[in-house]
Every structure is written in C-alpha cells, then in structure tokens.
Amino acid sequence: MTHAYLLGTVRRGPTESELTAPTVGIFTSTASPGELVSAGQVIGRIEVLAVKYALRVPNGVAGRVTSDVGRDRTRVPVQYGDTLFTLSTASKVDATASASSQAEGAEAKLSFLAPMSGRFYSRPSPAEAAFIRPGDTVQQGQTVGLLEVMKTFNRLVYQGESLPESAVVQRILPNDGDDVVRGDVILALEPAGGK
Template sequence: MRRDANQSALTSPTVGIFTSTAPVGELVSAGQVIGSIEVLAVKYALRVPNGVAGRVMSNVGEGRTRVPVQYGDVLFTLSTASEVGTTASALSRAAGVEAELSFVAPMSGRFYSRPSPTEEAFINEGDTVREGQTVGLLEVMKTFNRLVYQGEALPESAVVRKILPSDGNDVVRGDVILALKPIGGK
C-alpha cells in the first residue's frame, strides 16, 4: 500500500489473477473484502488494510473480470475519506457489515440471487429470512448449490439489511453475502 495526502494505492500482495468486487465510486473501509486474487487455482480474499478508508477512484483492469497482476501492481486507488467528505459514522456503518450479524459464503463460487434470469429473487433487502429458507444459489464447477439460511451463530430469523454481491459476482469462502439485523433469538 502506498499513501499520499489525498489518496491511497492498494497494491497486489503477490503474483496472480485479480478479481475486483468493489466498483469505481464505492465507499470502502478497513476489513472490507474488495476482491480476490487467484494463485495456482486457489482464491484468496483481499481486504482493505486497517486504518484505510475512502472511495474507489480507479481499479486495475477497468471492468475486466480477471486481470493478471504482478507483485506490487496497483489494484485500487482510493481517495481519502476526508477528501470525499464521508463521516466517521458512515465509515463505521460500511465497516460494520462484517462486524455485525452476517450470512457468509460457505464456499467459493458464483452467486445468483434468483433461480433463473426471468424469475423473482429468492430474497430482497428488507425481507425477513427464516432458518431453512433458500437465500440464493452458488455455482461451483457448473453445479448450482442452494444457499440455505442456517448456522449456529445465526438467529432463527433476521431482516436482510443488505445483499452484498451482485447477481453473477464471484465470492470467496467467508465473503459476506447478507448483512442482517436479528429479530428473534435462537
């Protein structure tokens, strides 16, 4: 990572194939997953380093899905939080997606929010999800796996605050899929 007064450049930690999940203009903060890097067919989540926050001004590949990168290549350029006029509370809300209750990807794959392009989404922001309910699909090696709302750390029901990946985005195991607000105990 390189910094100057108005921006930070987030650099590649290794040689590999980079995939961005943070589009230009998105507000990002410390700990947030902003992409993945594939090394020898293994994907690793890339997170914003501690003490860094801002708006994505540019990213490598300019819209390409998979971009070959070298060690030290600039992956993202962020304008600093003070320059874009964000408040500390806005940044903490953005960072809080992972710190609060969330439903995470059980494995790496491609996320789909609906059973087919012509059908309604399984869930929408503001919906209540219950244990055992399908919340999306995860395509792994041309096989579609149902993502079922369940887990020891999750309440029996919760309200969907935000659906983080867009339809067709790649996710890495452990990426947050749903930011949730609990409404009942388990």
C-alpha cells in the first residue's frame, strides 16, 4: 500500500540547516522544538489542492528542531522555499539514536499502522492506565489506543487480515499527543509465541 509523501528541501548552514517547503500549500507541523529528527521521519503534512501529503525529512539530514513555522500545529499557508523548520546540527550519537528508533518500527516483524491521520493517545484519559504497554499480548478486536480526528476520538482496534490473531507489543512508537499520518507505524509487534 503506497502512501503519498513529499520530501522537504534543505538549505544547509555551518551550525544550522533550514528545512523548506517543497511546494506551495497548507502546512501542519507534527515535530516540536527540541525534538530530534532524522532522514525519512514524518515531521508534518502539506495539503495541496485538497490532497494531504506526509512531509518527510530528506536523506542526509538530521538535527534538533530549534524553531518551526507551525509550532502551534495549525494550518499555515506556505510558499515554495519557505522555511518550515530550523534544525541545529545533531551529534552523531543523537542522529544514530533517532535513526535506530525509526528503524525499530520499520524493521519490526509486524507493524500496526495508523488507519487515518490524527493525534494519538495511549490511554482513555490522563488519569487512566494505558490501553496497552510494551510486553503486552494484544488480540484481534482489542483497543490499543485512540486517534483524535477533528475533535472526535476514534478507537484504534487491533485487527486486519495481515495481522495474526495475537501479537506481543515490542514498542509503541508515537508518544501521547503526537500527530500521526495514515500509514505511520503505531505499534512494533512480533507474533505471540515468537512465530
């Protein structure tokens, strides 16, 4: 299943790089100041003529977000070449840590993907326990989280023909309140019983 995405363009400086808009559109940020980002990571969305594209960090780029145009996560009109993020140059250790985190989701034996774009929550309310935790076994039909879309909460249910009846959660990739794009990995899984 292919999902539409665009790669940001970059202007490099000696200590900072600017990630710029690859096209005219409406930009929504999903990265926060201080967050470490690396090549291939989804850091926002650009809507062009009512079509939404995931915006990914281009190859060879890594760093900490020092500022972003969409810091309040609203829809911001952008022109081609407008600065979306300023990134400080990441140390090799930081870049490796971020890349291995992204790769963990991509290289999992199984992945549970976001069925739509929205804001992810791992618990029904801040005072309640998470639906699942790493190490838990999930069953078909079990709620694993919530996605907030247009102020409506939708249950994320573990189900799908390509998923086994049960699986063990290795990792929950998004944090509470993170924006995800359809097709992003939510859970890194392995079949129950190690199959």
